[in-house]
Amino acid sequence: MTTRPAAISVRGLEKRFGERTVLNGIDLDIHAGDVACIIGPSGSGKSTLLRSIAFLDPYDAGEVNVFGRMMGWRETPLGRERAGAKELADVRRPLGMVFQHFHLWPHMNVLDNVTLALRLVHRVPRAEAEETGHAALAKVGLAAFADRRPESLSGGQKQRVAIARALTVKPKVMLFDEPTSALDPELVGEVLSVMRALAAEGMTMLIVTHEMGFAAHAANRVVFMDGGRIVEEGSPQTLFAAPKSERLSQFLQTWR
Ligand code: ADP
Ligand code: MG
Numbered sequence: 001m002t003t004r005p006a007a008i009s010v011r012g013l014e015k016r017f018g019e020r021t022v023l024n025g026i027d028l029d030i031h032a033g034d035v036a037c038i039i040g041p042s043g044s045g046k047s048t049l050l051r052s053i054a055f056l057d058p059y060d061a062g063e064v065n066v067f068g069r070m071m072g073w074r075e076t077p078l079g080r081e082r083a084g085a086k087e088l089a090d091v092r093r094p095l096g097m098v099f100q101h102f103h104l105w106p107h108m109n110v111l112d113n114v115t116l117a118l119r120l121v122h123r124v125p126r127a128e129a130e131e132t133g134h135a136a137l138a139k140v141g142l143a144a145f146a147d148r149r150p151e152s153l154s155g156g157q158k159q160r161v162a163i164a165r166a167l168t169v170k171p172k173v174m175l176f177d178e179p180t181s182a183l184d185p186e187l188v189g190e191v192l193s194v195m196r197a198l199a200a201e202g203m204t205m206l207i208v209t210h211e212m213g214f215a216a217h218a219a220n221r222v223v224f225m226d227g228g229r230i231v232e233e234g235s236p237q238t239l240f241a242a243p244k245s246e247r248l249s250q251f252l253q254t255w256r
Contacts, residue, residue, distance in 0.1 A: 008064065008173060009028075009029050009030075009068075010064050010065075011063050013026040013027075013061070014026075014059065015228075024045075024227070028223065030206055031204075034220060034221060035207070035221070039224050039225070040226050044228065050097075050206065050208060053066075053175065058072055066094055071083075072091075093169070096167060096173070097175045098163055098175070098176045099177050100181050102158040102161065104158055104161060104162065106149070108150075109148060110137065110145050110148050110150065111146035113165060115168060118169065132168050136165070136167045137164050140161070140164045142164065157190075159179055160194055174203055175207075178210065179191055180192060192211060195214070196214075215240075216236045220235065222240070226248075226251070231245050240252065
């Protein structure tokens with residue numbers, strides 16, 4: 001029997017902000033090829049979970065493993081200590097991240113935005129970085145936009161640039177935190193179709209979203225969070241058609 005480590009494995013994860021426990025014992029496995037949507041009310045801890053997985057928010061207890069390597073901490077005979085910057089970057093490398101806000105540099109054109117991390121962090125020579133950047137832009141349908149400034153793009157186009165930027169470093173898992181929530185309704189579709197195309201290519205994805213239609217059709221798993229816990233998870237068919245908990249039933253009613 002071969003046991004490949006999960007792409008992401010979360011065990012007993014806890015996160016506090018001061019006195020407040022925001023994640024209260026999260027267990028979650030994301031396997032290669034999964035497209036998992038996290039749904040749940042505002043304040044339930046969805047963003048904190050994603051940020052803790054990537055160690056943008058250092059978690060307090062439990063653990064996150066990415067392809068079998070612990071994120072952010074290392075075990076020593078004397079207990080746990082924070083991983084060094086290089087080790088953290090190494091464990092984080094398979095993760096690509098896309099947020100609600102695009103965080104593009106206004107003074108750089110689209111291609112420079114997309115290739116910045118490759119060139120500065122990964123030290124890829126300009127010509128090679130640009131080749132990768134053009135390919136990533138083509139993938140999100142923005143091949144013709146390389147020379148444009150972000151300000152001349154629509155919100156949907158900006159978010160597609162942010163997705164292209166994340167793709168340049170060849171992530172094995174893409175984390176999305178409400179990628180369409182800041183967009184005008186008519187721009188949501190183009191971003192969701194880029195995400196659907198990624199899913200169809202087999203990209204492993206963990207997506208916080210309020211787009212229930214997307215979750216129902218593109219995800220193979222849906223995870224419902226409330227109050228810092230996972231309350232229910234399962235296939236979209238079972239979760240949407242036959243919620244077990246009162247909390248999920250109520251949550252779904254507000255989105256119908
Ligand atoms: P969601 O993404 O589901 O809306 P969040 O993960 O953003 O929820 O937040 C969960 C809870 O943690 C909320 O009550 C929020 O106010 C709190 N929280 C989030 N980030 C911080 C922070 N940096 N400092 C203090 N409290 C925070
Ligand atoms: Mg959030």
